[in-house]
Amino acid sequence: MSAEKHGVLDGAVPPAENMRLFGHAEAEHFLAQNYRSGKGHHAILIEGPEGIGKATLAFRFANHVLSHPDPATAPEMLLDPEANAIVSRQIASGASHNLLHLTRPTDEKTGRVKSAITVDEVRRAGKFFSQTSGTGNWRIVIIDTADDLNRNAANAILKILEEPPKRSLFLVLTHAPGKLLPTIRSRCLPLALRPLGPGPMRQAMASLGFEIAGASAEKVFAAANGSVSEALKLVNYGGLDIIAAFDAVLAGQGPVIRKDMHKLADTLSGKDSETIFDFFSELASKHVMGQARQAALSGDLARADRFARLSSAVTEKLTLAGAYNLDRKQTILSLLDDLRSAQAA
Known part of the structure; x- marks a missing residue:
């Protein structure tokens, strides 16, 4: 089944092609032992922040299972695939008849990745399982990510999980397990991955050809929070500059700030700016939630409530802008105005 290769950052290796994984030896050992026991669960929920290796681990485990279809003779650990x-x-190459990668599809008209995994994509899983495997091998579905399933798609997946076909394995990825349907979570074996520590982060970046040293390394690794994808956005997409400009706009005073706001909005709404716009959206959302949390901890409940309401408003504004293809620059300027007003109040 053909695997989509959209969403891969510049400098990254697509998870299906990545032969190296860093920082998750414990999870790899658990998967290998669980499979080797012959009593492995039919659905594993791989949880953790974005960009820490969940998809790479899923493809790595799929390779292990398909390479060793008899659990009893499988190696005791996951080895680097050959x-x-x-x-x-x-x-x-996406040519395995025993592996299906479900992810957000690309809109044929616009060429853009759709905002959700639709029920039509999930129906592919039904056809996938209905086909007879010529090798009698396992059939594996990687859902990347379950967070992107719309309601109809989530219900369709649930039906398959409730009555899984024989020799089937679901590897369900999620950045936010709390947002999934409880019925989906209850039918999966949870496996939580943690953000990468400094050592594995350096190894992972070095394996991609990035040797970061000195003060810039400290900034990148601190801002990346253990996520390789975040580090790539900071290094390859000007993420550090976006953070600096964002902080300056919120802290600045006087008419010159409008000029800085427009400059930032122009950068974020230019051609091929999807990645940095998403980066900015996440940055703004985290900032608002952080302000609400900080105010609550300090006992300023009025300010905490104001930022909590703003958090919902920011999410709604960004969602509507994406759904209706609204002018991105105006959306950014409006969002910055809201943040500045809340900050000053």
């Missing part, structure tokens, strides 16, 4: 092995080549 790039030239038949299973690895099939997975990397």
Whole structure:
């Protein structure tokens, strides 16, 4: 089944092609032992922040299972896949008949990635399982991510999880397990991954060809919070500059700030700016939630309530802008005005 390769950042290796994983030895050991026991769960919920290796781990485990279809004779640990092995080549090229990667599809008209995994995508899983495997091998579905399932798609997945086909395995990825349907969570074995520590982060970035040292390394790793994808956005997409400009706009005074706001909005709404716009959206959302949390901890309940309400408003504004393709620059300027007003109140 063909795997989509959209959403891969510049400098990154697509998870299906990535032969290296750093910082998750404990999770790898658990998966290997769980599978080898012959009593492994049919659905594993791989949880953790974005960009820490969840998808790479899922493809890595899928490679392990398809390479060793008999659990009793499988290795006791997950080894680095051999790039030239038949299973690895099939997975990397999206040509494996035993693996289906469900992710947000691309809109054929606009060429943009859709905002959700639709029920039509989930129906592919039904067809996938209905086909007879010529090898009698496992059938594996990677849902990347379950956070992107719309309601109809989530209900359709639930039906399959309730009555899974024989020799089927679901690897369900999520950045926010608390937002999933409780019925989906209850039918999966949870496996939580933690953000990468400094050592694994340096190893992961070095494996991608990034040797970051000195003061810039401290800034990147501090802002990345253990996420390789965040580090790539900071290094390759001007993320550090976006953070600096955002902080300056919120802290600045006087008419010159309008000029800075427009400059930032122009950068975020330019051609091919999807990645940095998403980065900014997440930055703004985290800022508002952080302000609400800080105010609550300090006992300023009025300010906490104001920022909590603003958090909902920011999410709604960004969601509507994306859904209706509203002018991105005006959305950013309006959002910055709201943040500045809340900050000054």
